[in-house]
Amino acid sequence: MLVQGKTYRTIRFKxxxxxxxxxxDQRHLPHRFALETLSSxxxxxxxxxxxxxxxxxxxxxxxxxxxxxATREAAREKNPNRYIHETAKxxxxxxxxxxxxxxAVDRLEQAILVGNTPEERLTLAHTAANAxxxxxxxxxxxxxxxxxxxxxxxxEKRPRxxxxxxxxxNAGWLACVDYGTATAPIYAAHAAGIRVHVWVDETRxxxxxxxxxxxxxxxxxxxxxxxxxxxxxxxxxxxxxxLCIVGCDRATARGDVANKIxxxxxxxxxxxNHVPFYVALPLSTFDLTLQDGIKEIPxxxxxAEEVTKITxxxxxGFQTVHLAGPDTPAANYGFDVTPAxxxxxxxxxxxxxxADSTTIQKLFA
Amino acid sequence: MLVQGKTYRTIRFKxxxxxxxxxxDQRHLPHRFALETLSSxxxxxxxxxxxxxxxxxxxxxxxxxxxxxATREAAREKNPNRYIHETAKxxxxxxxxxxxxxxAVDRLEQAILVGNTPEERLTLAHTAANAxxxxxxxxxxxxxxxxxxxxxxxxEKRPRxxxxxxxxxNAGWLACVDYGTATAPIYAAHAAGIRVHVWVDETRxxxxxxxxxxxxxxxxxxxxxxxxxxxxxxxxxxxxxxLCIVGCDRATARGDVANKIxxxxxxxxxxxNHVPFYVALPLSTFDLTLQDGIKEIPxxxxxAEEVTKITxxxxxGFQTVHLAGPDTPAANYGFDVTPAxxxxxxxxxxxxxxADSTTIQKLFA
Numbered sequence: 069m070l071v072q073g074k075t076y077r078t079i080r081f082k083x084x085x086x087x088x089x090x091x092x093d094q095r096h097l098p099h100r101f102a103l104e105t106l107s108s109x110x111x112x113x114x115x116x117x118x119x120x121x122x123x124x125x126x127x128x129x130x131x132x133x134x135x136x137x138a139t140r141e142a143a144r145e146k147n148p149n150r151y152i153h154e155t156a157k158x159x160x161x162x163x164x165x166x167x168x169x170x171x172a173v174d175r176l177e178q179a180i181l182v183g184n185t186p187e188e189r190l191t192l193a194h195t196a197a198n199a200x201x202x203x204x205x206x207x208x209x210x211x212x213x214x215x216x217x218x219x220x221x222x223x224e225k226r227p228r229x230x231x232x233x234x235x236x237x238n239a240g241w242l243a244c245v246d247y248g249t250a251t252a253p254i255y256a257a258h259a260a261g262i263r264v265h266v267w268v269d270e271t272r273x274x275x276x277x278x279x280x281x282x283x284x285x286x287x288x289x290x291x292x293x294x295x296x297x298x299x300x301x302x303x304x305x306x307x308x309x310x311l312c313i314v315g316c317d318r319a320t321a322r323g324d325v326a327n328k329i330x331x332x333x334x335x336x337x338x339x340x341n342h343v344p345f346y347v348a349l350p351l352s353t354f355d356l357t358l359q360d361g362i363k364e365i366p367x368x369x370x371x372a373e374e375v376t377k378i379t380x381x382x383x384x385g386f387q388t389v390h391l392a393g394p395d396t397p398a399a400n401y402g403f404d405v406t407p408a409x410x411x412x413x414x415x416x417x418x419x420x421x422x423a424d425s426t427t428i429q430k431l432f433a
Numbered sequence: 434m435l436v437q438g439k440t441y442r443t444i445r446f447k448x449x450x451x452x453x454x455x456x457x458d459q460r461h462l463p464h465r466f467a468l469e470t471l472s473s474x475x476x477x478x479x480x481x482x483x484x485x486x487x488x489x490x491x492x493x494x495x496x497x498x499x500x501x502x503a504t505r506e507a508a509r510e511k512n513p514n515r516y517i518h519e520t521a522k523x524x525x526x527x528x529x530x531x532x533x534x535x536x537a538v539d540r541l542e543q544a545i546l547v548g549n550t551p552e553e554r555l556t557l558a559h560t561a562a563n564a565x566x567x568x569x570x571x572x573x574x575x576x577x578x579x580x581x582x583x584x585x586x587x588x589e590k591r592p593r594x595x596x597x598x599x600x601x602x603n604a605g606w607l608a609c610v611d612y613g614t615a616t617a618p619i620y621a622a623h624a625a626g627i628r629v630h631v632w633v634d635e636t637r638x639x640x641x642x643x644x645x646x647x648x649x650x651x652x653x654x655x656x657x658x659x660x661x662x663x664x665x666x667x668x669x670x671x672x673x674x675x676l677c678i679v680g681c682d683r684a685t686a687r688g689d690v691a692n693k694i695x696x697x698x699x700x701x702x703x704x705x706n707h708v709p710f711y712v713a714l715p716l717s718t719f720d721l722t723l724q725d726g727i728k729e730i731p732x733x734x735x736x737a738e739e740v741t742k743i744t745x746x747x748x749x750g751f752q753t754v755h756l757a758g759p760d761t762p763a764a765n766y767g768f769d770v771t772p773a774x775x776x777x778x779x780x781x782x783x784x785x786x787x788a789d790s791t792t793i794q795k796l797f798a
Binding site for chain 2: 098099270271272273275278279282283286292293294295296297298299300301302303305306328329330332333334336337340362367372375376377378379380381382387388389390391392393395396397398399400401403404405
């Protein structure tokens with residue numbers, strides 16, 4: 069997508085030899101657009117755990133590329149297989165909730181271990197990582213195409229008004245490689261001449277909405293309004309939201325969806341106010357080994373200081389300020405689970421489907 | 434209640450002559466405990482609109498005391514009645530949602546205008562303001578006594594565990610003159626030896642929870658944990674909340690309640706997870722002229738900069754940082770309305786009652 073009019077992806081190999089990876093360091097947005105080079109698998113793991121890159125699809129893509137670096141590193145090790153396996157484990161432990169991470173790492177590990185020589189393994193790693201990333205790219209584009217009719221139908225009902233979409237967190241192109249998941253139908257609608265306005269939840273405590281979603285929508289010229297996470301229910305009560313679209317970090321076989329903490333509250337408000345609530349996700353985000361998302365999906369707990377302090381921009385650069393007293397205890401759960409009964413539909417690269425076991429099973433047939 | 438072990442009220446006349454009012458400037462908490470003197474009705478109006486004092490009961494009390502200052506000022510005016518009436522209007526316009534403000538101002542104005550001489554009017558103003566403030570104080574204490582059995586019953590079910598209460602915003606003693614509304618049953622329970630732990634919603638965008646509720650609970654020695662507003666649904670899904678208690682800024686005749694934005698989302702989650710959801714309020718917070726809270730209660734809209742920027746504490750003092758890009762549009766609705774159907778009960782100074790017209794009517798009989 070566009071950054072200051074120029075096309076970017078969130079991640080790419082920097083050189084033809086694939087010795088290093090270039091990412092957008094998302095911790096500095098929207099105040100500074102900074103690219104960063106990662107030259108080892110350890111650096112990629114740290115970039116994932118410290119949220120320089122984040123979002124289910126993007127951390128899968130970063131781990132796939134990181135496993136290519138690990139393959140090269142393994143050639144210098146006494147026990148390359150063990151190195152690859154240990155590195156794969158470290159990748160998977162970097163963030164626990166999004167299933168795309170483990171999915172990508174497992175696929176890469178399997179592909180790599182088929183090779184006999186270091187050169188063969190490197191070629192296999194390259195091919196597998198590229199295939200995975202390109203497939204995710206196509207999946208996101210298709211999520212856009214498949215979600216477009218929902219926005220078109222709402223627009224045609226009231227063609228003089230923009231379609232008001234509420235989204236939570238950032239499931240935009242910054243969370244993927246390009247297009248985004250939740251934003252893909254919005255970008256597709258905008259390109260098709262449909263007027264869209266997006267209510268952007270700021271998404272405490274990490275503020276992905278305020279930092280990332282608002283910024284990426286502005287870069288593509290999509291009208292939007294930033295709101296505190298508390299606001300969505302009021303807007304829905306007053307008919308100011310036509311549609312919710314959110315992303316997903318892990319979906320179960322029966323259609324329960326883990327997404328950024330607070331998503332469940334918006335799904336409840338949508339249900340209470342008859343607002344359609346869609347979840348956009350590629351098939352790689354399904355974990356068909358799980359049924360009951362609330363009981364079974366592991367929820368990441370992060371540091372209390374992400375709640376008690378915040379870093380923002382001042383004339384003198386970034387500054388961290390205390391929001392609470394120095395001894396205030398805080399808890400920081402990263403995700404919550406929205407039960408399938410609150411989900412109007414799942415927008416996938418294979419089409420829109422209901423959030424139930426039978427329909428989901430057919431996606432994978 | 435206690436501040437560093439010493440007893441305070443949130444507001445008092447500073448001198449025997451009632452020429453000035455002393456308040457706690459709540460904008461500096463929890464980082465600095467600062468008292469401020471207000472010496473004119475205009476200063477009191479500004480303190481209300483700029484949220485140096487906030488909370489339904491406290492802004493009512495501040496306006497009552499402020500009308501005493503206005504009465505003295507009126508004596509120096511050519512047209513004292515007009516001055517009193519204009520000042521009353523300005524008080525009522527300072528914050529639109531909480532009904533206690535208009536209620537207190539109207540009561541004071543009526544009391545004042547009965548007097549014929551400036552001295553008589555000043556005496557009447559003093560008496561009326563004191564009566565109003567003392568009545569609110571007693572109401573809050575009784576809300577505590579009336580809410581206590583709810584916490585006791587929960588504690589007796591599982592006596593080794595603390596009762597986990599979730600609250601939103603600050604309906605503590607800082608929002609009142611003393612005791613608080615939502616916190617009054619918590620303080621009463623704590624005093625009665627019942628173990629309580631409070632989940633404190635930070636309450637964006639103004640962060641009354643992070644700044645005020647966490648601080649006042651800490652000062653009274655009540656265990657608590659600060660959370661992002663997004664978190665409550667997840668906690669309730671996992672059985673980590675036994676009870677919600679919130680305050681109220683205006684309740685209608687049928688029991689719809691306006692409270693800080695985001696309250697409605699917590700009420701939905703409580704309903705979905707069978708967690709009791711109580712609203713604590715004195716009778717002064719009812720507006721019996723209204724029925725449908727969503728349609729009829731005016732919702733304050735505040736400046737976008739309260740969403741896009743935040744002020745916090747650093748080693749060098751207070752610092753304001755940008756949370757969003759400089760051109761990001763934002764909306765800032767201060768309150769939302771929770772429909773009566775989501776309210777388990779109303780805790781008032783006259784007892785606990787159901788949120789329905791017939792029961793509410795009996796409170797006023």
